Amino acid sequence: MTDASSSASRSAGAGVLPVALLACSDYAAPRLRQAVFQALEAAGPRVNAGARVLVKPNLITAQPLACASPEVTAAACAWLLERGARVEVADSPGFGRAEAVARKIGLEEALRPLKLRVRALNRPVPVRLSLSASSPACAAFLEGGPRFMISRRALECDLILSVPRVKAHSQMLLTMAVKNCFGCVSGLRKALIHTREGRDPGCFADCLAALWAALPPVAGLADGVRAMHVTGPSRGKPFALGLVGASPSAVALDEALCAVLGLPPGATPLGAALERRRAEGCGAAGWRAAYVRGRPEDFDARGFELPRDLAHTSFHPARFAKSCARRLWAACKP
Structure with a gap:
């Protein structure tokens, strides 16, 4: 077991998962960098020198509010590099190429001083997901489980640091650190999954929970400085939440963010799916969150x-064809 994954296991085994919630009103340096560093120091993953860490920002499309901010992603990478981690930044956007999205939103420029660049979560490997036995929506998959094509880059790292922007979501209600893991599915295969499983939010949520469980340990660093509300994941409106959150567990961080927004853990389809897995002891059982910096009630x-x-969000044939065309067009552009 690697240093990164063993430390995550020790935290889970102890029954307590730290969560840090720090106030941060804007993205100005050095205030933002300081907030990210303090959050990760207080409740980030334990990363030893040489650990392979995949920093997974949310790069859904080339709209700045729809993506994790470049400042938060770059600060996370700087913190990891100071600890001697081998850092790779990668995603597989819903539309376009990761490199092109990163360039358009300013992430490419933000990572340049760190000598990092954004890569694609490609080289897919077929992985059979293990669904919750009590899943009410995925009875057709329970015996064999759906097969997702997951990037080898994600599967072969020691740790994933999920860096989402806190956003409303038209299908999942909210999209945060666990939902951001869907980008580990390569390319157009995400659209295929939306077409097949996206017709039922409950089934899609169970698949997302199973995907999270199939990945290496997933920590979370949430960009809630300027959140997205009303709708999402790409066409919502800005909301000044003024928050940076961190935890060695993406699930614990998401539950803390739900509490900030006044929601119980199982209020979202994905939260309910994770609760079912926890009840069955499927990789998320027997823990409690410990707020080591800030508390949900500190935020308005x-x-x-x-x-x-x-x-x-099932892609009907016309929408799926449009998605394919946009990807091909993006791939041909410099």
Whole structure:
């Protein structure tokens, strides 16, 4: 077992998972960098020199508010590099290439002083997911489980640091650190999964929970400085939440962020799916969150609007064809 994964296991085994929630009003340096460093120092993953860490920002599309901010991602990378980690930054956006999205939102420039660049989560490997036995929506998959094509880059690292922006989501209600792991599925295969499983939010959530469980340990660093509300994941409105959050567990961080927004852990489809896995002892059992810096009640989320009605995101043939065309066009551009 690697240093990074063994430390994550020790934290889980102890039954306590630290969560840090720090106030940060804007992205100005050095205030933002200081907040990220303090959050990760207080409740980040324990990373020893030589650990292979995949920093997984949310690069859904070339719209700055839809993505994790370049400043937060770069600060996370700087913190990891200071600890001697071997850092790789990568994603597989829903539209376009990771490198092109990073360039357009300013992430390429933010990573240049660190001598890092954004790569694609490609080289897919077929992985059969193990669904919750009590999944109410995925009965057709329970015997064999769905097969996801997951990037080898994600599977072969020691640790994943998921760096999402806190956003509303038209299908999952919220998208945060665990949902951000969906980008570990390579390229157009995400659209295929949306077409196949996206018709039922409950089934899609169970698949996402199983995907998280199939990956190496996933820590989280949330960009909640400027969140997205009303709808999402790409067409919502900005909301000044003023928060940076960190935890060695993406699940614990997401539950803390739900508490900031006044929601119980199982209020979202993905949260409910993770609760079912925890009840069955499927990799998320027997722990409690310990707030080591800040608490949910320290933040004012009044006015944060969630989607009133959840809609499926199944790609009908015309939308899927459009997605393919946009990817091909993006691949041909310099």
